[in-house]
Structures are given as C-alpha cells and as structure tokens.
Amino acid sequence: MRKPVAFLTASTTAWAVLSVLAPGAQAATQTFSPTHIYLNGQDVTNPVHTTAVDPSSKQPTTFLPIYYAMQVLNKLGIQSAWDGHTWSLTVPSSITVNLDNPATSPNQMSIAINGKVVQTAPKLVAKDPASGQDTTFIPIWYLSQVLNRLGISSTWDGTNWRLTQTKPVTQQDMANAMWQVLNATTWDVNSHPSMSDAGVNPTNAPVTAGDVATWLGDWASKAKGYVAHPYNNSSDMSYRPWSLQYEASQDPYTWATINGLYQGTSVSSGSSVITSADESTILANLRWWVTGYKTTSDGWVQLHLPFYSHYNEWQLVLGNVLTQAQYNQMMADDTTYFDEVKVKQSGSNLLVALPDASKSNLAWQVGDGSYTWGYSHGPSGQGFYGGITLTVPNKGPGLTIRMASLNADAHGLTIAYVNTDGGLVYGQPYDIMDLQYPSSSN
Known part of the structure; x- marks a missing residue:
C-alpha cells in the first residue's frame, strides 16, 4: 500500500490526506479543517479536525486527534494512557467522577476512568498534518459523554470546541439554598427547623442527589404533620406525624424521584453529584413540591401532590389491608399521575386536564361540591382513567380530585382546594380522606 500523502488546498485552507479509517478498511481521502479548543475560556490548543461516518449511527461526526485531547485533560491534572484500543484516564480525587450507567455497546475503542470502562467509541487512524505521523482520531460527541462524567461541559460549533469545568455544588451551598426555599414555605408547616434541629450537618464536600x-x-420529619379536624363531630382529633415510612418509598432518593425533585436534571442515581446547572432546576422543583403547584408558560396551573403526612393512608398497611409493596405502588401511582394534572379557569368554568392513568389502573373522580364526574366507589367501579380535559362548573365550595388504585381495592387520595371569591387557592390543598379539612373560616 502507498503511504498517505498530505497536501494543502489553498482555496479551502484545509488539509487533505489519504487515510485509513480502521485496520483492514479501504483507504479514503480525508479533509482536515482548523480547530480551536478552549478550556474555561482560554484558547489552549489548535489541532485539526475531520469528518467521517460513525459506523454505529451511520451519521457524519467530527473526529479530533487523541493526542490533543490528552494534552487538554493534562491541564486539569487528568493523566491518560493510550494502548491502541483503550484510552485510560486517571482522575485525581479533587475531581468528582460519575461512573453510573457506563456505555457497554461494542466499538473500535474503549475509554476508561480510574480503571472502569465508561464509554466505547469509533476511531479513525490518519496522518496528523502537524506532526506528519499517523495518529488516532476520536469523535467529539463520544468525548463529550466522558467529559460530562468529570463535570466538564462542552459545546462544538464546527470550529471551536469549548470546554468548561463546572465547580461542583458543595453540601453547604445546597443546604443553604434548600433552607431558603423551606423557610419561605408556610402552608402545612408546624415549625421551621434549622439545619441543626433537623440533624443536617453539611460540609464543603460535593453534594449528591x-x-x-x-x-x-x-x-419534613420536624416541620410537617397536622391534627385531624373532620367537619363532623368525631373523637379522632389525633396528630398525624410525617414519616418517610408513610411515603411511596422508604428510600429518600427514590421517594424524592417519584415526587419529581430531579426532573430536568442530569441526576441518574443517589450518588450523582449535583452540578451548578442542576442546582437551580432542583430548587425550582422543590418549590413546586412544597407549594403544591406551579404556573406553566401556557397559563395552566400544574398541580403537585401535597407535601403532608400520609399517616392515615398508611394504616392500610398497619391493618394488613395492603402489603407495604402494594401501598408503595399505590402511593407512587397517585403521586406520579397527580403531578401531571393541570387546571385552568375558563370563564365560570374550570378546565381540568387529567392524564391517562390506565396503565396503572388508576381511576379519577372530580367534583366541585355539586358536580361530580368519575368512577363509582369500590373496586368494581368502571374506572375513569383520564386522558381527557373536563369542563367543571366553578361554583361550588372548591375543587376535589380523587385518585383510586383499582389494583388496591380502590384506595387512594382525595385532594380538595378551597374556592375563594371564584378562585381556587392552589397553595392550600387538603387531604380530606385523611381528615385534613379546611377550617370553618375558609
């Protein structure tokens, strides 16, 4: 085979060489263009890049010489070694690494972090115009997946590859921001415990989900809970404490995930380190959760299952009506689908958009004190599964939304909202199935 020959095409200011894409592949002509690699805003090196078809996606993708990527990572204290098949990165303890969900699909090369393969990628072997030596080129897209695991975000515009090393959010930073949200929460809060009161002792280590x-x-174990207060005369005026035991999961991370705390973030497990980009989204989701609603850009009010004690519902487990697993599934279904409900006022009516919950065999019932739509009580009910938008007269004492799991003998929740002067008070939801009724003054 003839050796690759490089030449400069003046009209395009690009280099072209005869290259080999992979061992045994047919030779082809590659065109190389100038590249600028920026690290935290500084132009640190200027190699060339080329475009070739990714054998996995069958789509054109951009390749860079591995040598220059190694030099950039070296500036961050990340050592690397290349043996022709595996690119091994050694990352110092000062950099937080995400090793979750490694890519395992076979490809022409592997990338490992601290000995664990996290990504496979295609490669391209060609003569580097700068050195005149054959070198391995690797695709930017696959490189970016690895860099994301190191807290390094990247953008590529066809000429400039900009890398930004994001500073991990510390435990102290995140706790401070969370407590600002929680201290501003007033509905259904008995007290505002300090971090110390709650047994929270953050450090300057990176914070995880x-x-x-x-x-x-x-x-919540310090701040939440209420005294049952039924409308009818009753001796049951006991205190309903808050406990994770009564929630959809007894694992904190799973419970928070079910409640949408990490929606829209890069979080994939409890060990995921929170980045600065994730922090603001998590705080917005926290406000949605503790407030009970948020207004979307199109004017709808999206509800959230209220953040209060489910002590009464959990008695189904204590009384051996449901197993813990059945209870957890019921609560997870209720939470997931209730968090998708949207409401909008339309003249003298309310539009209530109910998600289709048929996959979970979850039935809906909606009322306003005089109007009622939905399933019949009991497990033999028809089951109105949603997937529709109701037009409900807005003239009753308020809106009630009941969910019942037909997989769990039609047990579930009934959430009520008080109507004040024709407007619903979305920020004060009540669980009337748990004897949490509005006071007579509302």
Missing part, C-alpha cells in the same frame, strides 16, 4: 433527598426528609 442522595444528600438532598435525605435532608428533605429530615426537614
């Missing part, structure tokens, strides 16, 4: 969920549960 598991930390956030655990702290939230610690806060």
Whole structure:
C-alpha cells in the first residue's frame, strides 16, 4: 500500500490526506479543517479536525486527534494512557467522577476512568498534518459523554470546541439554598427547623442527589404533620406525624424521584453529584413540591401532590389491608399521575386536564361540591382513567380530585382546594380522606 500523502488546498485552507479509517478498511481521502479548543475560556490548543461516518449511527461526526485531547485533560491534572484500543484516564480525587450507567455497546475503542470502562467509541487512524505521523482520531460527541462524567461541559460549533469545568455544588451551598426555599414555605408547616434541629450537618464536600433527598426528609420529619379536624363531630382529633415510612418509598432518593425533585436534571442515581446547572432546576422543583403547584408558560396551573403526612393512608398497611409493596405502588401511582394534572379557569368554568392513568389502573373522580364526574366507589367501579380535559362548573365550595388504585381495592387520595371569591387557592390543598379539612373560616 502507498503511504498517505498530505497536501494543502489553498482555496479551502484545509488539509487533505489519504487515510485509513480502521485496520483492514479501504483507504479514503480525508479533509482536515482548523480547530480551536478552549478550556474555561482560554484558547489552549489548535489541532485539526475531520469528518467521517460513525459506523454505529451511520451519521457524519467530527473526529479530533487523541493526542490533543490528552494534552487538554493534562491541564486539569487528568493523566491518560493510550494502548491502541483503550484510552485510560486517571482522575485525581479533587475531581468528582460519575461512573453510573457506563456505555457497554461494542466499538473500535474503549475509554476508561480510574480503571472502569465508561464509554466505547469509533476511531479513525490518519496522518496528523502537524506532526506528519499517523495518529488516532476520536469523535467529539463520544468525548463529550466522558467529559460530562468529570463535570466538564462542552459545546462544538464546527470550529471551536469549548470546554468548561463546572465547580461542583458543595453540601453547604445546597443546604443553604434548600433552607431558603423551606423557610419561605408556610402552608402545612408546624415549625421551621434549622439545619441543626433537623440533624443536617453539611460540609464543603460535593453534594449528591442522595444528600438532598435525605435532608428533605429530615426537614419534613420536624416541620410537617397536622391534627385531624373532620367537619363532623368525631373523637379522632389525633396528630398525624410525617414519616418517610408513610411515603411511596422508604428510600429518600427514590421517594424524592417519584415526587419529581430531579426532573430536568442530569441526576441518574443517589450518588450523582449535583452540578451548578442542576442546582437551580432542583430548587425550582422543590418549590413546586412544597407549594403544591406551579404556573406553566401556557397559563395552566400544574398541580403537585401535597407535601403532608400520609399517616392515615398508611394504616392500610398497619391493618394488613395492603402489603407495604402494594401501598408503595399505590402511593407512587397517585403521586406520579397527580403531578401531571393541570387546571385552568375558563370563564365560570374550570378546565381540568387529567392524564391517562390506565396503565396503572388508576381511576379519577372530580367534583366541585355539586358536580361530580368519575368512577363509582369500590373496586368494581368502571374506572375513569383520564386522558381527557373536563369542563367543571366553578361554583361550588372548591375543587376535589380523587385518585383510586383499582389494583388496591380502590384506595387512594382525595385532594380538595378551597374556592375563594371564584378562585381556587392552589397553595392550600387538603387531604380530606385523611381528615385534613379546611377550617370553618375558609
């Protein structure tokens, strides 16, 4: 085979060489273009890049020489070694690494972090115009997946590859921000415990999703709970404490995930380190949760299952009506689908958009004190599974939304909202199935 020959095409200011894409592949002509690699805003090196078809996706993708990527990572204290098949990165303890969900699909090369393969990728072997030596080129897209695991975000515009090393959010930073949200929460809160009161002792170590969920549960165990207050005369005026035992999961991270705390973030497990980009989204989701609603850009009010004690519902487990697993599934279904309910006022009516919950065999019932739509009581009910938008007269004492799991003998929750002067008070939801009724003054 003839050796690759490099030449400069003046009209395009690009290099072209005769290259080999992979061992045994047919030779082809590659075109190389100039590249700028920026690290935290500084232009640190200027190799070339080329485009070739990714054998996995069958789509064109951009390749860079591995040598230059190694040099950039070296500036961050990340050592690397390349043996022709595996690119091994050694990352110092000062950099938080995410080793969750490693890519395992076979490919032409592997990338390992601290000995664990996290990514496989195609490669391209060609002569580097700068050195005149054959070198391995690797695709930017696959490189970016690995860098994300190191807290390094990247953007590629066709010429410039900009890398930004994000500073991990510390436990102290996140706890401070969470407590600002929690201290501003007034509905259904008995007290505002300090971090110390809740047993939360943050440090300057990077914060994980598991930390956030655990702290939230610690806060709720001190801040939440209410005295049952039925409309009818009753001797049951006992205090309903809050406990993770009564929730959809007894694992803090799973419980928080079911309640949407990590929606829209890169979090994939309890050990995921929270980045600065994730922090603001988590705090917004926390406000949605503790407030009970948020207004979307199209003017709808999206509800959230209220953040209060489910002590009464959990008596189904204590009384051996449901197993813990059945109870957890019921509560997870209720939470997931209730969090998708949207409401909008339309003249003298309310539009209530109910998600289709047929996959979970979850039935809905909606009323306003005089109008009622939905399933019949009991497990033999028809089951109105949603997937529709109801037009409900807005003239009763308020809106009630009941969910019942037909898989769990039609047990579930009934959430009520008070109507004040024709408007629903979304920020004060009541669980009337748990004897949490509005006071007579509302």
